[in-house]
Amino acid sequence: MTRGEAIENAKIYLERERSVKGDGCPLGTDIFAVLRPLAKNDVGAAFEKLLETNPLPGITGRLAPEMYAETQVFNKKGNRISLRAIERFLADNSNIRKPAERAPKLKQKIVIIGSGPTGLSAASRFIRHGYQVTVLESSHVLGGSLSYLYPVFRLPARVVESVLSYLGQSGVEFSTNAILGRDVALEELLDKDNSAVLLACGAGVPKSLGLAGEDAAGVVAVEDFFKLRHWMKAGIPPYATPLEVGQKVVIAGAGEKAFDAARIMVRLGRAVTIVIEGSESHLGVDPEMARLAAEEGIKVRTFARPKKVLADQSGCVKGLACQQLDYRIAANGALHIVEEADAEFTLEADTVLTTAGVEADTLFLRGTAGLQFGPDGALGTSPGSAATPVRKVFAAGRVVAPSLTLMERIMAGIRAAAEIEGFITT
Amino acid sequence: MFQIIGKQNLSPSIKRVDIKADNLVSKFKPGQFVTVMVDRFSRNIPYNVLDVDWRRKCLSIVCEENDPDTVKMGAMKINDEFFSVRGPFGAGCPIEKQGTIVCVGEETGLSSLVMLCRSLKQVGNKVVGIAGFESRKNSILENQLRLNCTKFYVMYKDGMHERRGDVLIPLKKILREEPVARVYVDVGMRTLEDIRAIVEEKNVPVSANLLSLLAERGTFLDTSHVIVNGKKYFPAVEGVVVDLAAFNVKELVRSVHSAQEYAACRRREIELSARSSVSARLKKFIWG
Numbered sequence: 001m002t003r004g005e006a007i008e009n010a011k012i013y014l015e016r017e018r019s020v021k022g023d024g025c026p027l028g029t030d031i032f033a034v035l036r037p038l039a040k041n042d043v044g045a046a047f048e049k050l051l052e053t054n055p056l057p058g059i060t061g062r063l064a065p066e067m068y069a070e071t072q073v074f075n076k077k078g079n080r081i082s083l084r085a086i087e088r089f090l091a092d093n094s095n096i097r098k099p100a101e102r103a104p105k106l107k108q109k110i111v112i113i114g115s116g117p118t119g120l121s122a123a124s125r126f127i128r129h130g131y132q133v134t135v136l137e138s139s140h141v142l143g144g145s146l147s148y149l150y151p152v153f154r155l156p157a158r159v160v161e162s163v164l165s166y167l168g169q170s171g172v173e174f175s176t177n178a179i180l181g182r183d184v185a186l187e188e189l190l191d192k193d194n195s196a197v198l199l200a201c202g203a204g205v206p207k208s209l210g211l212a213g214e215d216a217a218g219v220v221a222v223e224d225f226f227k228l229r230h231w232m233k234a235g236i237p238p239y240a241t242p243l244e245v246g247q248k249v250v251i252a253g254a255g256e257k258a259f260d261a262a263r264i265m266v267r268l269g270r271a272v273t274i275v276i277e278g279s280e281s282h283l284g285v286d287p288e289m290a291r292l293a294a295e296e297g298i299k300v301r302t303f304a305r306p307k308k309v310l311a312d313q314s315g316c317v318k319g320l321a322c323q324q325l326d327y328r329i330a331a332n333g334a335l336h337i338v339e340e341a342d343a344e345f346t347l348e349a350d351t352v353l354t355t356a357g358v359e360a361d362t363l364f365l366r367g368t369a370g371l372q373f374g375p376d377g378a379l380g381t382s383p384g385s386a387a388t389p390v391r392k393v394f395a396a397g398r399v400v401a402p403s404l405t406l407m408e409r410i411m412a413g414i415r416a417a418a419e420i421e422g423f424i425t426t
Numbered sequence: 427m428f429q430i431i432g433k434q435n436l437s438p439s440i441k442r443v444d445i446k447a448d449n450l451v452s453k454f455k456p457g458q459f460v461t462v463m464v465d466r467f468s469r470n471i472p473y474n475v476l477d478v479d480w481r482r483k484c485l486s487i488v489c490e491e492n493d494p495d496t497v498k499m500g501a502m503k504i505n506d507e508f509f510s511v512r513g514p515f516g517a518g519c520p521i522e523k524q525g526t527i528v529c530v531g532e533e534t535g536l537s538s539l540v541m542l543c544r545s546l547k548q549v550g551n552k553v554v555g556i557a558g559f560e561s562r563k564n565s566i567l568e569n570q571l572r573l574n575c576t577k578f579y580v581m582y583k584d585g586m587h588e589r590r591g592d593v594l595i596p597l598k599k600i601l602r603e604e605p606v607a608r609v610y611v612d613v614g615m616r617t618l619e620d621i622r623a624i625v626e627e628k629n630v631p632v633s634a635n636l637l638s639l640l641a642e643r644g645t646f647l648d649t650s651h652v653i654v655n656g657k658k659y660f661p662a663v664e665g666v667v668v669d670l671a672a673f674n675v676k677e678l679v680r681s682v683h684s685a686q687e688y689a690a691c692r693r694r695e696i697e698l699s700a701r702s703s704v705s706a707r708l709k710k711f712i713w714g
Contacts, residue, residue: 138512138648140463140466140509140510140512176510177510177511177512178449179512179513179648182453182513182514182515183449183450183453183512183513183514184449185453204648204649205649206649208658214653215652215653215681216684217681217684217685217687217688218688223649224647224649224650227647227649228645228647232469232470232645233467234645238467239466239467239468240467240468240469240494240495241469241470241645242645242689242692242693243692244644244688244689244692245692246691246692246695247695311684314683314684314687314688315680315681315683315684315687315688316684316687316688316691317688350691363648363649363660363662363663364648364662364663366663
C-alpha cells in the first residue's frame with residue numbers, strides 16, 4: 001500500500017464513520033482516531049495513536065486475522081478496504097524510531113520472563129508508563145515464538161527486530177541465554193529489589209500425535225523444524241546446522257503452522273502433502289493462505305486420518321499409513337466424520353512433520369516452590385487474574401493457556417501488565 | 427560475555443577451555459551439562475562440564491576437534507568470546523555418602539568424572555577411579571582424576587605405559603575385593619555393555635553418562651527428546667546420567683543409529699543434487 005492509497009482509504013473510511021459499526025479490533029483500538037491524522041497525511045501521529053492500544057502493529061498487521069468492520073467499506077476501485085493493510089503501512093512507514101515520550105522513570109523494577117508477543121506487549125506498556133523493565137529470554141535469539149514460528153515471507157525478521165530495537169531504545173533491558181529455573185532462579189529475582197515478575201515463557205514443547213512408530217528417524221514436530229530453520233538457520237550456508245529433510249514430505253495435521261511449514265518446504269524444492277481429517281473447510285487457515293498454498297503446488301489430502309508411521313529396517317521413516325474417512329450428514333444437518341471400512345492407504349514419505357499442538361514451556365520451572373501446574377504443564381493462576389500462588393509472580397500468555405492465538409497473547413500481556421501496575425501501586 | 431579465560435592443549439586434538447559464565451557456575455551440580463555455540467553460525471553442541479571454578483566464575487569444558495565447529499572452537503584464543511553458553515541442563519547426580527564408588531571413563535568421557543569424583547569424595551565416599559586410553563598420546567586428565575580419587579587406575583590398550591588392557595580388568599578386581607555401592611561410567615557403547623554384564627552379576631547399580639551418545643542423535647534443542655520405554659525422555663530436564671537398570675539403553679542406541687542413518691541419507695541426497703546440478707551446468711556449457 002502506498003502513502004497515497006493509505007490516505008485515500010483513510011478518507012473514504014472516515015466519510016462513512018457514522019454508518020460503520022465497530023471495527024472488530026480485539027485490542028480495542030479506536031480506528032477512527034488512528035485514521036483521522038492519517039487522512040491529514042500525519043503518519044507519525046496516526047502511528048502514535050495506534051501504539052497506545054496496539055504495542056506490536058507491524059506484527060498484528062501481518063499475522064492477525066483481518067478484522068473487518070460489520071459494515072464493509074470499499075475504495076474507488078471497488079476493493080474492500082483492509083484495516084490490517086493500513087496498520088501494516090503505518091508500522092512500516094512511520095518515521096518514529098525515537099522512544100516515545102513517557103513519564104520519568106519510576107523506581108519499580110519489573111522482570112519479564114520470555115520475549116514473545118505476551119512479554120513484548122507487557123514490556124511495551126510498562127516502559128510507556130515509566131517502569132524499569134528487564135526481559136530475560138532463554139534462547140540465544142530474542143522474540144520468542146515471533147522469532148521462529150513464522151516464515152520470513154509472512155513475518156520478515158526486520159519487523160521483529162524493529163520492535164525489539166524500539167523497546168531497547170526506550171529503555172527495556174534484554175538478556176538472552178537466561179533460563180529461568182536453571183541459571184536464573186525465581187527466588188533470586190524476588191530477593192532482588194524487583195517489584196514483580198511476569199512469567200510469559202510461552203508454549204514451545206510440541207505434543208506428539210500418539211501414532212505407532214512416531215519415534216522413527218525423520219519424524220519431526222513442526223515447532224522443532226521451525227526452531228532448527230529459524231533459530232539455528234539449518235541448511236542456510238554458512239550456518240553449520242544441517243537441514244535433514246527428505247524429498248517427499250508429509251505433514252500430518254491442519255492449521256497455520258502446517259501450511260507455513262509446507263510453504264517453506266516447497267521453497268526448498270520438496271514435494272509436500274498435507275493430511276487432514278476433515279474437508280477443505282477444515283484447513284484451519286484463511287482462504288487466502290489456502291489459495292496461495294495450492295498455487296505453490298502443495299497437495300492437501302482431505303478426509304484422511306494418520307494411523308501409523310512406517311519405517312524401514314534402519315528405523316528411518318518411509319511412509320505414513322492413513323485411514324480413509326468419509327462423512328455422513330445427520331438428521332439435524334451436522335457433518336459426522338466416519339472411518340471407511342477397509343480403506344487404508346499409504347503416503348510415501350522421507351520426512352513426516354507433525355502438528356499436534358503445544359504444551360506450556362515450563363520444563364525447567366517444575367521444581368520451583370509455590371508454583372502450581374496443570375496436567376498439561378500449564379501454569380496455574382487465580383481465576384480471571386494473572387496472579388500465581390507466589391506473591392509478586394504473575395503469569396500470562398501461552399504458559400497459562402497454550403492454545404491462545406497471537407492476538408489473545410498480546411491482549412494477555414497488556415492485561416497482565418495492567419494488573420501488575422495495579423498490584424504495585426496498591 | 428562468555429569469554430575464554432584459560433586454555434590448555436590436553437593432546438594435539440583435545441583442548442580444555444575455561445569459559446567465564448557468571449550466572450551458570452553457582453548453580454552447577456556434577457552430572458549436568460551445557461550447550462555451546464562458538465559463533466552465530468555454529469551448531470549448538472552439548473558438553474559435559476569438566477570443572478567449575480566458583481572463585482573465577484568460570485566453567486571448563488573439554489573439546490575434541492572432530493568437525494568444523496569443534497576445530498573452530500579449538501582454534502579460539504584466550505579473550506575470545508563464545509556466542510552462547512546455556513545451561514546447566516539435566517538433573518545432576520545425587521551426591522551422598524554411599525561407601526565405595528567406582529568411576530570409570532575412557533578418553534574424553536573422563537571429563538564428566540572429575541567434578542563428580544571430587545564431590546563424592548568430599549562427602550566421605552571411597553572413590554576409585556579407572557581411566558582407559560588407547561595409548562599414551564591420547565592420555566588426558568590423569569592428574570586431575572588422581573587428585574580427586576582415593577585410588578586410581580590407568581589402563582592403556584597398547585601397553586606402552588603403566589598397565590596394559592582395558593578398564594574391565596581393574597573393575598573386575600575391585601568388584602571381587604570389596605563391596606561397591608555404585609558404578610558411574612562414561613565410556614563407549616561396547617565397553618558399556620561389557621561393564622553392565624560384569625556389574626549386574628554383582629547386583630551393583632550402574633549410572634551411565636549418555637551425553638556423547640545423545641549428541642550423536644542430531645542438533646540439540648531444549649525440547650529435544652527421545653522415546654524410551656514408551657515415554658518421552660527430555661535430556662535437558664531429566665539429565666544425561668541414567669540408571670541402567672531403569673533405562674533401556676538399547677532402544678536409545680537404536681534411535682541414535684536410525685538418526686545417523688537418516689542424516690547420512692539426507693547428506694547423500696544433497697551430494698547427488700549438487701553433482702547433478704554441476705553436470706547440468708557442464709552440459710549447458712558444452713552444448714549451449
